Amino acid sequence: MDKLLVTIKYKTADGKRICVEVSTAVKELLEQSDRQIRSQGRQDRRYLDKEEYIDGLTDTTTVYPHEDLADLVIRMDRLSNLYSAIATLSEVQRRRLLLYYFAGLSYRQIGEMERVNHKSVARSVAGAIERLRKIITE
Numbered sequence: 001m002d003k004l005l006v007t008i009k010y011k012t013a014d015g016k017r018i019c020v021e022v023s024t025a026v027k028e029l030l031e032q033s034d035r036q037i038r039s040q041g042r043q044d045r046r047y048l049d050k051e052e053y054i055d056g057l058t059d060t061t062t063v064y065p066h067e068d069l070a071d072l073v074i075r076m077d078r079l080s081n082l083y084s085a086i087a088t089l090s091e092v093q094r095r096r097l098l099l100y101y102f103a104g105l106s107y108r109q110i111g112e113m114e115r116v117n118h119k120s121v122a123r124s125v126a127g128a129i130e131r132l133r134k135i136i137t138e
Contacts, residue, residue: 006024008027093124096114107121107125
């Protein structure tokens with residue numbers, strides 16, 4: 001016999017995790033809705049210009065709720081400059097930079113993934129940062 005109520009976990013807008021008991025039918029409906037929302041997000045990202053989308057980075061540019069228009073414009077301009085600068089890096093530098101700063105992997109973990117010495121990864125990321133500084137400050 002199926003359980004009448006099942007417990008599901010959700011993350012609220014303020015980051016708290018809550019547990020809610022719902023019927024199996026409601027759970028299935030919520031899961032279907034979540035899948036559709038994720039799918040729509042993927043489709044939306046596909047229509048961004050290549051220069052405007054960097055996997056792992058673009059999703060962090062959401063609007064802050066208490067940000068005024070002037071701050072938003074300044075922040076978006078800076079992000080646009082950063083995206084353009086990152087796009088000039090070699091694929092290896094770009095990948096390592098994103099893995100280190102946005103995926104939170106260590107140099108050692110990246111080195112193991114790519115089968116290279118972690119010192120090579122560290123030099124590559126340092127070189128990428130130096131190149132970004134030069135491009136952005138020009």
